[in-house]
Amino acid sequence: xxxxxxxxxxxxxxxxxxxxxxxxxxxxxxxPGQKGGRTVQDGWRPDPGPxxxxxxxxxxxxxxxxxxxxxxxxxxxxxxxxRVWAALDEVPYGATATYGEIAAxxxxxxxxxxxxxxxxxxxxxxxxxxxxxxxxxxxxxxxxAGGLDRKLQLLTLExxxxxxx
Numbered sequence: 001x002x003x004x005x006x007x008x009x010x011x012x013x014x015x016x017x018x019x020x021x022x023x024x025x026x027x028x029x030x031x032p033g034q035k036g037g038r039t040v041q042d043g044w045r046p047d048p049g050p051x052x053x054x055x056x057x058x059x060x061x062x063x064x065x066x067x068x069x070x071x072x073x074x075x076x077x078x079x080x081x082x083r084v085w086a087a088l089d090e091v092p093y094g095a096t097a098t099y100g101e102i103a104a105x106x107x108x109x110x111x112x113x114x115x116x117x118x119x120x121x122x123x124x125x126x127x128x129x130x131x132x133x134x135x136x137x138x139x140x141x142x143x144x145a146g147g148l149d150r151k152l153q154l155l156t157l158e159x160x161x162x163x164x165x
Contacts, residue, residue: 025074064161
């Protein structure tokens with residue numbers, strides 16, 4: 001059985017749940033009420049130790065002082081999902097991209113935009129892996145597992161440097 005460590009962090013977007021494996025790599029970051037978000041399971045070990053760097057970087061991010069997370073990540077997913085998630089990492093702080101642009105970056109056809117949307121929606125590392133930067137082709141605030149209000153709050157933070165959370 002794989003050891004899963006977890007901790008909670010208070011943040012402007014709510015109480016975050018972070019998980020990591022024995023190697024200390026972050027495996028998930030969930031927000032309250034997140035569609036498909038993780039919840040603490042029997043056998044998980046509470047331990048803030050593996051999350052010190054994540055806690056420091058998240059605090060700096062919410063203070064408008066950090067633009068790029070530098071954390072070891074190990075999210076489980078199919079090869080396709082991993083390619084999509086890697087493409088999310090390439091969307092710069094304060095910028096947005098469309099689902100179609102992400103599909104093109106991973107070599108998916110226009111017909112595969114829905115599959116790309118599904119992979120983005122399954123991103124287990126909210127905030128750290130910036131799926132909140134992905135918008136509809138018409139510029140609309142579409143789909144965010146953490147809720148559209150949080151998506152708008154995160155984008156506002158990144159464009160103004162201030163949390164309106």
